[in-house]
Each structure stands twice: as C-alpha cells, then as structure tokens.
Amino acid sequence: MIEVKHVTKCYGKFKAVDDVSLTALGGKITVLLGPNGAGKSTTIKSITNLLKFEGEIQICGYDNKTLEAKKSFAYIPETPVLYDSLTIEEHVEFIAKAYRLKEYKEIVERLLILFHLEEKRKKIVKELSKGMRQKVSMLLALMISPKALLVDEPMMGLDPQSIEDTLRLLVDLKNAGVAVLVSTHIIDVFADVWDEAYILNKGKIVYHATRENIGEESLKDIFFTYTDREVGDEA
Numbered sequence: 001m002i003e004v005k006h007v008t009k010c011y012g013k014f015k016a017v018d019d020v021s022l023t024a025l026g027g028k029i030t031v032l033l034g035p036n037g038a039g040k041s042t043t044i045k046s047i048t049n050l051l052k053f054e055g056e057i058q059i060c061g062y063d064n065k066t067l068e069a070k071k072s073f074a075y076i077p078e079t080p081v082l083y084d085s086l087t088i089e090e091h092v093e094f095i096a097k098a099y100r101l102k103e104y105k106e107i108v109e110r111l112l113i114l115f116h117l118e119e120k121r122k123k124i125v126k127e128l129s130k131g132m133r134q135k136v137s138m139l140l141a142l143m144i145s146p147k148a149l150l151v152d153e154p155m156m157g158l159d160p161q162s163i164e165d166t167l168r169l170l171v172d173l174k175n176a177g178v179a180v181l182v183s184t185h186i187i188d189v190f191a192d193v194w195d196e197a198y199i200l201n202k203g204k205i206v207y208h209a210t211r212e213n214i215g216e217e218s219l220k221d222i223f224f225t226y227t228d229r230e231v232g233d234e235a
C-alpha cells in the first residue's frame with residue numbers, strides 16, 4: 001500500500017503539489033489523472049523520495065525515506081534512466097547486486113520473453129529503440145518483485161501490442177497483490193483496468209472515485225468536468 005498524506009511540494013515560490021492525500025491499495029490499479037502540468041510527476045517523484053516535500057508518505061507501512069520502503073517499491077519513470085554503454089544483461093546484474101537479489105533469473109527470463117527482448121540481451125542500450133528502452137526500464141523495475149509499483153506515463157513510446165502486453169502485466173501484478181499507482185493523462189488506455197482514480201488539477205486532488213462508486217458517468221467526462229483542459233491536451 002502507498003499512503004500519501006497532506007503532501008505539498010514547492011519549486012521556489014510555486015506550489016506544484018498542494019496538500020495532496022491519496023491511497024493506492026495492494027491488489028488495485030490506482031490511476032492518478034491530470035492534464036499537463038497538474039503535478040502528477042511531482043507527486044510520483046515525491047513518493048519515490050527523489051524530491052523533498054512537506055507531509056508524510058508511507059510505502060507498505062514504512063516511511064518512504066527508509067530502506068524498508070525503498071526495498072519494497074519499484075518505479076518506472078516517464079523517461080527511462082539507463083546507461084547507454086551497458087547491455088541489458090549488465091543492467092540486470094547491476095540491479096541484482098544493488099538489491100542483493102538471489103532468485104531473479106527466472107523472472108528476468110519471463111520478462112525478457114514478454115517484452116520480446118530475449119534476442120537483445122547482449123545489446124548495449126544505445127542500440128535499442130525508444131520503446132525497447134522503455135521495456136528494459138519496466139523489466140528492471142519488475143525483476144525486484146516489488147510490493148508497490150509506481151509508473152509514470154507507462155505507455156509513452158510503446159506500440160499497440162506492447163501497450164496491450166503492458167496492461168495485461170499491470171493487471172497480473174494487481175492480481176498478485178501489488179499496489180499499482182499509474183500516473184497518466186491518457187485515460188482511455190486505462191479505462192478497462194482502473195480500480196481507483198484520483199484527478200489532480202493545478203496541484204490539488206479535485207476528484208476521487210472507485211470503480212464501484214463512480215456511477216454512470218465515464219471517467220473521461222468527469223476528467224473534463226474537473227480539469228481546465230487546454231486545446232491540444234490528450235485525454
């Protein structure tokens with residue numbers, strides 16, 4: 001479970017995230033929706049402890065600054081953070097050492113097959129396409145078998161088949177009890193799989209629903225009601 005309690009983040013005098021509270025439960029896919037600049041990435045980066053913030057964040061019951069919390073979650077950023085001159089296999093070894101993983105080879109093999117990267121394992125990252133790099137980033141996050149997973153705009157740069165595969169993977173993780181928190185402004189992709197939704201606008205949570213209590217209105221219509229959408233924004 002991920003619990004964000006009264007989190008505020010300022011960049012200088014600008015309040016990018018304003019008293020945000022949300023919960024992402026184990027066994028659920030929680031989506032954090034919002035137009036460009038709403039504060040989604042800032043919220044996600046605060047959870048991962050990449051940013052300093054005011055408020056409290058717990059991951060699996062531990063303060064997010066603790067080692068216990070860090071061991072229990074994985075983060076897939078919007079732009080993969082990889083080393084150009086290392087191969088996929090070398091990245092895997094690096095993560096295995098950093099997390100002191102013992103039994104990871106089987107899960108890595110499964111993920112390599114799922115992401116169609118088996119043949120690429122000896123390729124250096126520089127030689128991979130953008131979508132392939134995104135898949136490597138997912139593989140490295142999932143190989144630690146996290147209890148909580150944070151994903152920032154996961155479908156950027158993926159082809160339709162990879163989007164389907166990734167959605168199925170997120171649903172499998174949720175079914176295995178993982179707390180999945182996805183930040184996105186592309187609602188349609190998650191329309192069939194979300195369990196809980198928060199809408200963020202100008203740094204504030206303006207709407208919260210579960211799939212059970214949302215009623216007849218679509219999440220997309222609700223999104224437009226609660227956000228100041230600008231021409232050109234995708235949804």
Ligand SMILES: Nc1ncnc2c1ncn2[C@@H]1O[C@H](COP(=O)(O)OP(=O)(O)OP(=O)(O)O)[C@@H](O)[C@H]1O
Nearest residue numbers: 011014016034035036037038039040041042043185
């Ligand atoms: N390092 C920074 N310094 C100053 N302002 C920032 C910084 N990072 C983000 N911001 C501002 O904070 C606000 C929230 O940005 P954030 O990236 O969290 O939004 P987002 O909802 O993830 O947007 P997008 O969907 O475009 O990725 C924006 O107004 C942005 O300009």
